[in-house]
Amino acid sequence: MTLAELYPVLQELPAALRSRLTDAVQPMTVPAGTVLFDERQPCQGFPFVLTGSIRVVKLAANGRELPLYKVLPGESCIITSSCLLGHADYNARGVTESDTTLVLLPRALFDEMLDVSAFRDFVFDLFAERISELMQLVEEVAFLKLDQRLANLLLGKGRQLHTTHQQLADELGSVREMVSRLLKGFADQGLVRLGREQIEILDPSGLRKIAS
Amino acid sequence: MTLAELYPVLQELPAALRSRLTDAVQPMTVPAGTVLFDERQPCQGFPFVLTGSIRVVKLAANGRELPLYKVLPGESCIITSSCLLGHADYNARGVTESDTTLVLLPRALFDEMLDVSAFRDFVFDLFAERISELMQLVEEVAFLKLDQRLANLLLGKGRQLHTTHQQLADELGSVREMVSRLLKGFADQGLVRLGREQIEILDPSGLRKIAS
DNA sequence: GGGTCAATGTGACAATGGTTACTGAACCAG
C-alpha cells in the first residue's frame, strides 16, 4: 500500500504541498521494539504508518506499562497531534510493535498542511474518535475489576486466540500470575478452554456477563 | 462578563453568523446540581459558560464518580466537541457545580461555525490542551496510590484550604474514611495541620516528595 | 530419550483500598 492509498486525505492537498511532501519525506523502516518517541521529548513530526504498528503506552514508575492505543496503517496518533498543536512535549511512549515502515511528516510541514481544510478535518475527526477510546480506557482502569477487563479483552480477540498469559497481562497493565489465576477461574466455569499459548472461548455470552 | 468577552473568538465570526448567534441563542441560568448532559445521550449543542462551572464526571456502576475536568467561564468542553465532531453520544456526565449561566450553541450552528477557521482553531487548540490533562488523569488513576493523589490534590489548592474530607474524597473518586486516614497520616508527619473544614499545609516540599 | 527453556500452575503472603459501624466534636437553629 502506498502512502496516498492509506491516507487518501493527502490527495486533497494542493499540488505544491504534495510534491514538497514527497520530496522532503521518505519512508523509513524501523525494527520491532524501537522507541519512536517518549515522555518529555519534544515532538518531531507526525507519523504516517505504512506497515507494522506503533504501540502507545504510559509508563509507571515501577516499570509497568499501561497500553493506551495502537496506531495501525492508515490511522493516526492523537498524542502526536495534540503535542504538535499544543506545542507541548510528549506525555507517553511510542514503540514499534513489529517491524514498521512509516513516513515522518516534519513539524513545519504538518503546520502548513493544517492550513488545508481537508487535512485539518482529517486530524480533527481522528481526534474525536480517539477521545472516546481514551474515555473508555479511563473508565476501564478506574472502575472495572481485573476479571471484567480480562473478559473484555478476550472478547475483543475472536473465538480462538494464540497468546501467552504474559502478553495478556501486559495489555491489561497487570501481571502474569493474575491472568493465569483469572483464566483458571474462567476455565473452571466452562467459559474458556486453555492450552499452551492457546485460549478457546467456549461461552462468549458468559464472558460478556462477567464483563457486564 | 459578556459572551464576546469570555469567548473572544466569536468576534472573529462573520457578521452574518454572529447576528444569527445572538438571535438564535439566549443565555440561560440553571441551578447548581443540574445534569446538563449524561452518558448515552445525544449531544444537543456546545456550551459557552458565562458564570458558574460545569463538572464533568465518569460514573461507576456502584454510583461513585471520577471527576474528569471542569468547564469554567471562557473554557470549553472537550467531550462535547468530540461528540459533535464524531456525531457520537456523550460518554460522561456534566453537572453544574454552582448556579450557572450558559449559552448553548445548537449543533447546527456549531457545525456552520466550524467552517470559520478562527473558530475551528479555537476548538482545536482546546482539544490539544485537554488531551494532555486527560493523559495526566489516566496516569494518576492507573499508577498513583491514593496518598500520592491526595498530596497532589492538596498541593494544587494553596497553603490554606477550606474543604471537607468528603469533598476531597469526591475529587479523588474515593471515600471519606480513606481521606481522613491519609490526612491523619500527613498530620502525624507534620505535613499538614487539620481543623474542622480546614487544612493548613505546613510542609509543601514534604507533600511533593510523597506525590513524587 | 534427555536437556533446556518458555509457559503455566499454585499457594502463602503483603499492601492497598473500601466497607461497616460506631464515637465524639463542632456548629447552628430554636
Place this chain on the structure above:
DNA sequence: CTGGTTCAGTAACCATTGTCACATTGACCC
C-alpha cells in the same frame, strides 16, 4: 441551653491485586 446535624476520627474486617517462590508442563532441539 438543647437537640439535631454535619464533619471528623477510628477500628475491625474484607476484597482485590500484586509479590515471591517454587513446582510443573509442554515444546523443541540435539
